[in-house]
Amino acid sequence: MARPVLYGAAYSVYVRIARMTLIEKGVDHDLVEVDIFAPGGPPAWYAAHHPFGKIPAFEHGALRLFETQAICRYVDEAFDGPRLQPLDPIDRAVMNQIIGMIDSYAYRALVWDIYVESVSKPKRGETADLDRIAKAVPVAETCLAELSRLKRDGVWLLGNDITLADLFLAPVLAYFTQADLAGPMIDRHAPIRAWWEAMRSRESFISTEPSD
Numbered sequence: 001m002a003r004p005v006l007y008g009a010a011y012s013v014y015v016r017i018a019r020m021t022l023i024e025k026g027v028d029h030d031l032v033e034v035d036i037f038a039p040g041g042p043p044a045w046y047a048a049h050h051p052f053g054k055i056p057a058f059e060h061g062a063l064r065l066f067e068t069q070a071i072c073r074y075v076d077e078a079f080d081g082p083r084l085q086p087l088d089p090i091d092r093a094v095m096n097q098i099i100g101m102i103d104s105y106a107y108r109a110l111v112w113d114i115y116v117e118s119v120s121k122p123k124r125g126e127t128a129d130l131d132r133i134a135k136a137v138p139v140a141e142t143c144l145a146e147l148s149r150l151k152r153d154g155v156w157l158l159g160n161d162i163t164l165a166d167l168f169l170a171p172v173l174a175y176f177t178q179a180d181l182a183g184p185m186i187d188r189h190a191p192i193r194a195w196w197e198a199m200r201s202r203e204s205f206i207s208t209e210p211s212d
Contacts, residue, residue, distance in 0.1 A: 004029040004075075007046065008055030009036070011210045013111060014068040015056040016171040021072040023204040024162065025081035069099065072164050084164050091158055094150060098157060098165040101146060102172060109139035110176035118179045133181075140176070140185060148189040155198050162202075170199050174209075 004022065006029055008015030015031075022029050034055055036042045042053050049057035050066040057064065058071040060078070065071050076084040086092045113136030117128045147157070147169070154160040157169070173196055176182050186193050199205055 002059075002061045005032055005059040006030070006071075007032045007034045007049055007057040007059070009033055010208070012055050013107060013171040013175065016174075016208050016210075017068050017168050018056045018058065018071050018075075019208045020167045020170065020204040021075050021084065021164065023207060024084060024167065025075055025079045027075060027079050027081070068168075069103075072167070076164065082162070084162065084167070086158060086161075086163060095158055095163050095165045098147065098150060099168050101143060102168045105139055106143040106169070106172055109136040109143065110172050114140060114179050114181070115175040118181070119175075137181070137185075144185060144189045144192055148191045151191040151195065155195070157195065166195075166199065167204075170202075170205055171208075173199075174205075 004027060006015065006018055006022065008018070008031070010016070010019075010031070010033070019031065034042050034046055034057075036053060036055055042050075042055075046057070047053065049059065049064060052066075054066070056068060056071060057066045058074075059065075060074075063074075065074060073085065086095060113132050117130075117133050117136075121128050151157050152159045156162045157165045173186075177186065177196070186196065
């Protein structure tokens, strides 16, 4: 079958999640850069890949997918390589809960409300929205507390085997930890601090580090 193609920008949290999943599975693939923040938005041809104009999108032969969870689950189930979703229904449910929490709460608070406002905007010479940061801090604290509570014994979130939960969290923390307030917050949650140190040395994480 044709070589998989991932569409999106290397800076994107969700593109990075998909890329890390492909790398963890050992799947050779191509990344076609699509910048949705370019003047005028994404190119017109991209609408055939993602009707809502977001990233990533994915193509494997005749199959076209959008939405990161769908892409990652397909990659895990369609290709050989280490299993990234637990077989045990309890472990799988916890993994899904973590992914859902990241999508619904952590991504917005940690990346857009804290990183963008306190790191990205000042770098561009723009004024941070301090009220937005303040409102995001309790959400971030709750996310870190729940991740710490849910983390099993072992290196990774669900134990000694890396799963999609780890791959969804890693790019979010990669941005969040650039904010000055992040370090003390993570230090209050030793299980997540230890997890983060392990993740930072993972090859799939290192090789997908955005250049900017």
